[in-house]
Amino acid sequence: LNYVDTKELTSYWVNTSANSMIKTALKQANYTFKNQYDKLIKDGKLDTYVSMQTSFFEEADNSTLWGLFVNAGYLTVTKEIDLLKGKYCIEIPNKEVKQEFIKLTEYQLGLSSGTLDTVTESLTKEDQETFLESYQEILMVPSYHDLQKENSYHMMMLGVCLCLNKDYEIISNREVGKGRDDLILKAKDEKKTSFVLEFKYLKEDKKDLEKALDELSNKAIQQIKDNKYDYGLKGKVIYIGLAHHGKDVSIKWVES
Structure with a gap:
């Protein structure tokens, strides 16, 4: 509807309430989830337990948090590994969502918006000075591993x-x-x-x-x-x- 109204193709869905819900949930994530999150970012996919019927805010655990990501459209179930136990392969579906994951990663690490983009852009543009500055900013995150x-x-x-x-x-x-x-x-x-x-x-x-x-x-x-x-x-x-x-x-x- 936004696209029809404005005739402009942009990522309207990322500004919905799901974005703030996921950010709130990430604050409560445990160490195991953060390790899984790192693997997802690295590989683009993850085999894990996903609960899509129970709300994370009613029963907070890793499976319901991954369920929140799936229900919000941030991840797609691409394979059923063990349906009875609720284990699936989940993937980042497209470039649009991948960019949003970069923003979520910045939020999770406590980085200013655009820091990760600055690292990669300065690297590919062969800007050594900016790469060093932005890389050092990431290292200043207090708890990262x-x-x-x-x-x-x-x-x-x-x-x-x-x-x-x-x-x-x-x-x-x-x-x-x-x-x-x-x-x-x-x-x-x-x-x-x-x-x-x-x-x-x-x-x-x-x-x-x-x-x-x-x-x-x-x-x-x-x-x-x-x-x-x-x-x-x-x-x-x-x-x-x-x-x-x-x-x-x-x-x-x-x-x-």
Whole structure:
């Protein structure tokens, strides 16, 4: 009706009450749900228990929360795994909803609107300075996985890259060249730049933390080169080494 009235095709449904209901429910989500949410963002789909007959606000648990997402149109059931137990495969249905999930992820992480888009846009536009600034903003989120190991940063960046799968093949933790990569964004258009990202984590405290992180980010770049993680990539490739210690980060950006 809005479309007929205005003759403008936009995402009218995201401004309905379902949006605020989901945001309210996300505040009550437990650690297990957040892990499942991360997997959904990374893979675009999730096998889980879904209850669509009971309201989350009457009986708050993970199955009714996923049911709220389905009933609100944010997710689509694509497969019945175990109908009696209520286990299904749920997926993000289209690009429009995917963009809304990015906004929900920003809300869940306590980020300002547009932060995740800024990360991906600055990356694909090869704006190193803006990429560093926006990436650092994400790291300032107080509770995100407690940032205690390399995989925390790896999984976080996978979620950030959700919106890039139209133009890039997202390759993560696969045998490439002489080793196993962390994250590769392979441009589907050979005229565009591809990216190879390697994540490092410094466990112990160092007196000269800045120097230690700088050395570690250099090692990340060297690992990309030595293991030939860019094998099979055509055209321009940018190597990015990210060394972390808690919320501190050093980034090396090298064009090949």
